[in-house]
Amino acid sequence: MKIGEIPVGNRVIMAPSTRLRAEPDGRPGEIVAQYYAQRASMGLIVSEGTFPTEASRGYLGQPGLVDDVHQAAWARVASAVHDSGGKIVVQLMHAGRLTHPGITGGREVQAPSAIAAPGTARTEAGKERFPVPAALTTGAAAGIADQFARAAKRAVAAGLDGVEIHAANGYLLHQFLAPNSNQRTDRYGGSPRNRARLVEEVIDAVGCAIGPGRVGLRISPGHDVQGTLEVDPADVVETYGTLVDHVSRAGLAYLSILHDDPEGRLVQGLRHRFAGPLVLNNGFTSVTTLSDACDMLLFAGADAVAVGRAAIANPDLVERWRYGCKLNVPRPQTFYVGGPEGYVDYPRR
Template sequence: MSDINAFSPLRVGATTIANRLAMAPMTRSRATEDGLATASIAEYYRQRAGAGLIVTEATQISLRGKAYPTTPGIGTLAQAQSWQQVTDAVHEAGGTIHLQLFHGGRTGHPSMRGGLDGHAPSAVAAPGQTFTPDGMKDHPAPAAMTAEEIQETIREFAVASALAVSAGFDGVQLHAANGYLPQQFLCRDTNLRTDEWGGSTENRIRFIVETVRAMAGAAGADRTSLRISPASTIQGINEHNTEELYEAMLGELAGDGLAFLDVSETPGHRDLTAMLRKSWPGVLVLNPHRVAEPEAPHDRVADGLAAGADVVALGAAWLANPDLAERIARRGPYNEADSSTFYGGTDQGYLDYPLLAA
């Protein structure tokens, strides 16, 4: 077992967090149709400011990057200004909050993007169906990005990073996990390119490396992080040479002074976590998945720290327990999450989970 105290402070990039507990990013689909954050979103994150570190839900950098209905954006000044109420609320409650930047790539449907096709490394459709305002629909084939469009997308991540800082966020994170655009560049099945953005390991990691560096240039390296999910097969992803890809990627980024590396662990791949820990010299945030669910949150925290994490991120446990840090300190009890209210809807299942009795 690790001897790290989950309730000890830690320097993470430009800020010091109060404890080693992080709220993992979770899509909740409660923004306006225009991608604006609301007063309810501000209250949602304020309630959970007891986390040492909050990483927000995935927030699209542009209309082209949108993948799901009523998700928030950070591509316009109006969207950035709408987030100020969120950062103010979290900071007033003593918390630290980073904004996760997102581009869906081949996922999603044109009906949510004003008719815009998806953009991806290659014209390979994602398997299965996706949520739309009109129900479930098949993923259409995306348009293969030109070299100019790739560079423009990297610039959009940088612009979104600057907007996030202007809105008061403590940092920004590139969402390079779960089969979305950055991970699509890693995967041989979704990246069929033969130019500098595909083929070799060096070329397939290029989009992530250059995007992280562009974000760091806009927000500061010590306010920039990267989220990955090595060996994940979500959204039809198959990386093939996972260890080689991530060793090369971390070798490029390890000396850049980033705030932290955020790992969403794929079940059954604790060996990869050990490799990442060995390869990454900075702060490692881990969302652990070694033990089959259900598992008590305090046990998952202990497991993550024992695996070498500096900070342990949990998802649904924070969703259902706004005061999760206090509950972990007491080793429970815990509210159960209502999965029927995860995405969209009202404040029910969003703002009304009960706190522990005084």
């Protein structure tokens, strides 16, 4: 099948998964290229969340796509995956308030409103509480779209197959969508229409920069995560309905939805509003199984399934599922630590 302009060999997509193995300057090094190349038999790889500007960096060890050095490193990742027969898009992620000056190189933490997220960031100095962020001015908020677009151009220049815009899981774009983290009174806050506006502007800018057929969007409607709360079901339907209508008009390559009830009313309502390729993932509660994946394809209207932990632990997941083989078990204690262990050492069949 094709996902937008990207031909894919099967419907199993590697879900974006932060692994924190990049070099200190944000370059994805050889080990990152090796990791993704090992997983090239997935229909499409979506990379870990990657920062488009230094101020948007959410983690030490996270890769970026800000400058020529990052771009050259991503070009090596793209070649490694392509040489192994795979396709890869980079997930562009602005952390918003979920970071700390000890991670952004001293740059101020930015968010829709000056409301701190609960919890702590892991800085060089150890765990630090998330600070009260600076509320972006209207002009600065309008500039975010261009930041994503510039990183998207670098992605394509590096030979990657496209980008996924990360508007899920409590990071900046989700912070704009959710009423509790967005208490603005300008054109980016208040009504569902206004809260969806920044994501729509990012979609348009990135689509214009590299063509919408190479752009996906990830959302997690109603996912109360990392302090971002969407507790009013009617508001969720209106906010995400408005946004998904825009995705439809923009002709994006795909819409990716993370939700623990893919067959339920919310996801099915959104599915109805979007005729393009839909990627589903049923959330963090349990590791996606082959049976979950089939259910999403057969009963929830998915065209492809995003698979996280099983793909981390099984470089040859597609073959194992195809032939009904036993799977390696993911080791969560190695998810976010540096080095090869739990990264490039999961055995193939």
